[in-house]
Amino acid sequence: MIEQLQLLGNQTRGSFAKLGRGTRFLLQTLSGIGSVIPRPRLLLNQLYSVGVLSFLIITISGLFVGMVLSLQGYYTLSDFGAEASLGLMVATSLVRELGPVVSALLFAGRAGSALTAEIGLMKATEQLSGMEMMAVDPIQRIIAPRFLAGLIAMPLLAGLFSAIGILGGQLVGSGLLGVDDGAYWAQMQAKIDFQDDIVNGIIKSITFGFVTTWIALFEGYDATPTAEGVSRATTRTVVNSAFSVLGLDFILTALMFGDD
């Protein structure tokens, strides 16, 4: 009994210590962002590996999510003779929820895990330590550009996801199920609110980008510098990112759409 309590205490203390290290890491990273601005090349390279390389998975997933949404939505809406609202339904679900959330989950799996593994291996092969000895701060040189790239790429990818999803929905809706093309777009145009739907979706995706990139970079930086340590850190990145994204999504949704 005592042993279990001790174990619980140790684990609690361990997770608080980690939270503290993570916060300090975040503050250091944020203060290092200033040094990226005079060197856009570093940022561009990272935007490529974090953003452009996630392009394919985001596009294909967006397309299929939109198509399935359209299909399921049609069956429900047509019961009430409301299939003309299909476009509105697909667009609202994508822009408000599925775009930011699913693309953040995919982003964590595709780009976040890669970031953790890369940083963890750089630590294991003494590259970070070597940089410090060359009087180069790895937080400024390695971490900050990646963080900024994640922050920029995530909302763009979420936007892309939603846009492709809406196209996929239209493809199935009017191409396959015979929903009127004009109604699909007109209802969407009339009812999607810029502030309520689009801006809130963007705020969500920026938040998710911030959190997933932070988790990915910190897990890599904090990884035990062995093969097993890096593999565990990579797993933790994906799991913790998923939890954080889903939890934050609930909180943000409650805050944003609570009163109407």
Add this chain to the structure above:
Amino acid sequence: MDYFLPRMDTFVSNQNSLVSVRNLSFSRGPKVIFDNVSLDFERGKITAIMGPSGTGKTTLLKLIGGQLPPAQGTIVVDGENVHQLPRKQLFQLRKRIGMLFQSGALLTDMNVYDNVAFPLREHTRLPETMIRSLVLMKLQAVGLRGVKDFMPNELSGGMARRVALARAIALDPMMILYDEPFTGQDPISMGVLVHLIKSLNSALGLTSIIVSHDVHETSAIADYIYVLADGKIIGQGTPEAIRQSSSAWIQQFMNGTADGPVHFHYPAKDYFDDLLLSGKRY
């Protein structure tokens, strides 16, 4: 009798030392790595730290480079107390120190040329043509100008270490710290590295600190040797003096005999009793 003996730190205050370590203590968890150790590293000389694995030789280099804080004691490099320097000055000091990591620690996402150019690009505003000349000169010095377009994963272990050496001398440092430079090298690479360390030290007027357990290679080029074990200095002197040492421990270490003061067997319970215990299947 001990009472009348002067303490280490009072009588070895060498004026000519570039690095002096005074009364250093450092522990990792319950394990004491250094227990009140004092060392001096003379300018222009090659000083070696030898000792078995796990005696904290690499830790010592990290302490000198300011990557780890000591529990007690001071480390002065070129007149500056490393662990009291503000971060900015510490980085200024590190620009004058080159370090060769055991793994080479080359940046794996750039080629050899860019690796050697890395410190120059980070710390100077030299035009690219001049950086090119400097990089080629440094690579020529280690004999690897021909691999400038290779990626680090295309190099052999010995070549990677030589490229890392070229990078370490890129900013013309005053001192180079070598972490196990000879480990895992074939005889030819080993010979090349021994020759390089020696010739770079005299040609560039460097001060070198080598951490190693390769007895023959190290004692061939070192001017002075400290032998560390169990957190203490157990011997010091010129290579010749170390070889002539009367200490049984140093003799065992220098000659690599299997049994002696350091036992072949790790401490364990009685062999016979252990054999009689029943095993556990997992």
